Amino acid sequence: MKVWQKLSLAVSLAGAIVLAGCSSSAKEGEKPEKIRLDYAFYSPTSLALKKFGWAEETFKKEGIEVEWIQSQGSNKALEFLNSDSVDFGSTAGAAALIAKDKGAPIESVYIYSQPEWTALVAKDGSPIKDVKDLKGKKVAATFGTDPHIFLLRALADAGLSAKDVQIVNLQHADGANALLKGQVDAWAGLDPHMARTEVESGAQYIYRNPDFNTYGTLNVRSEFAKNHPEQVEQVIELYEKARKWTLENPEEAAKLLSEEAGIKEDVAKKQLERNNFSEPVPGSQHEKAISAAGEVLQTEEIVKKDTDIKKLVSELINPKYAEKVIKK
Numbered sequence: 108m109k110v111w112q113k114l115s116l117a118v119s120l121a122g123a124i125v126l127a128g129c130s131s132s133a134k135e136g137e138k139p140e141k142i143r144l145d146y147a148f149y150s151p152t153s154l155a156l157k158k159f160g161w162a163e164e165t166f167k168k169e170g171i172e173v174e175w176i177q178s179q180g181s182n183k184a185l186e187f188l189n190s191d192s193v194d195f196g197s198t199a200g201a202a203a204l205i206a207k208d209k210g211a212p213i214e215s216v217y218i219y220s221q222p223e224w225t226a227l228v229a230k231d232g233s234p235i236k237d238v239k240d241l242k243g244k245k246v247a248a249t250f251g252t253d254p255h256i257f258l259l260r261a262l263a264d265a266g267l268s269a270k271d272v273q274i275v276n277l278q279h280a281d282g283a284n285a286l287l288k289g290q291v292d293a294w295a296g297l298d299p300h301m302a303r304t305e306v307e308s309g310a311q312y313i314y315r316n317p318d319f320n321t322y323g324t325l326n327v328r329s330e331f332a333k334n335h336p337e338q339v340e341q342v343i344e345l346y347e348k349a350r351k352w353t354l355e356n357p358e359e360a361a362k363l364l365s366e367e368a369g370i371k372e373d374v375a376k377k378q379l380e381r382n383n384f385s386e387p388v389p390g391s392q393h394e395k396a397i398s399a400a401g402e403v404l405q406t407e408e409i410v411k412k413d414t415d416i417k418k419l420v421s422e423l424i425n426p427k428y429a430e431k432v433i434k435k
Contacts, residue, residue, distance in 0.1 A: 199253030201400035231309035247282035254295035
């Protein structure tokens with residue numbers, strides 16, 4: 108089975124789950140009994156929000172319970188959203204676009220960071236020096252995530268395609284381990300695992316391109332947003348509090364990331380250095396970046412050939428909640 112077929116099947120199955128199990132939230136206009144948030148090592152602001160209990164403090168006053176679920180990657184966050192296991196999930200923008208194309212009922216309502224969180228990585232001393240050297244090689248990547256999409260774009264930029272390499276589907280941490288053990292020739296990395304291989308193992312970058320990293324988006328289930336717009340705004344307000352804390356306390360933010368992710372502080376600092384937290388409201392620049400990724404995904408047949416990418420992106424990106432919060 109081809110890579111795109113496996114990915115399409117996985118997302119389609121996840122989409123089927125949501126049809127079978129809607130929904131834990133209350134009806135439109137009523138307060139939900141519980142709000143379920145994900146947290147992820149690739150989303151440092153989510154770690155601050157979880158650590159300090161700001162969500163619990165805010166929603167306890169309204170009698171709303173808060174539940175946290177860890178996402179190991181965009182693919183996992185999207186599985187949780189599709190299966191109605193979380194109300195808010197943290198993903199890369201392009202990964203959310205893939206899910207939206209497969210029918211996932213989600214909206215991207217907030218930008219938690221503009222990261223350079225992925226690059227193509229090889230072991231220290233590897234003979235592989237650039238993307239063209241990957242032809243015929245094994246490359247680890249997590250299907251449906253920004254590193255996977257980054258790999259596809261890098262290959263296309265070098266005149267290659269997914270057919271020219273053997274993509275090994277491994278979750279991010281497993282991909283890093285496979286690279287260091289020599290089980291694959293290269294890896295489409297994700298922080299903090301990528302920063303750790305760089306700092307602790309001297310891993311080298313084959314290819315870097317910040318513009319190929321799509322933004323970190325906070326996504327909400329469309330049903331939840333329709334029924335509970337006030338709570339969507341409250342969650343964004345909380346993310347804004349966490350964003351400002353992260354900007355004002357870089358040393359403490361690195362220490363928190365280090366503790367939560369089980370990595371050294373210098374690794375955490377390396378990851379945070381590669382994040383820009385200055386543009387939280389979804390806008391035209393985010394649409395442009397995600398659309399560019401969508402065109403490559405369409406070429407690889409991961410996004411359907413007849414999909415109107417511009418229209419799909421406009422349906423995914425919903426800035427109204429963040430715009431209202433930021434203007435307060």
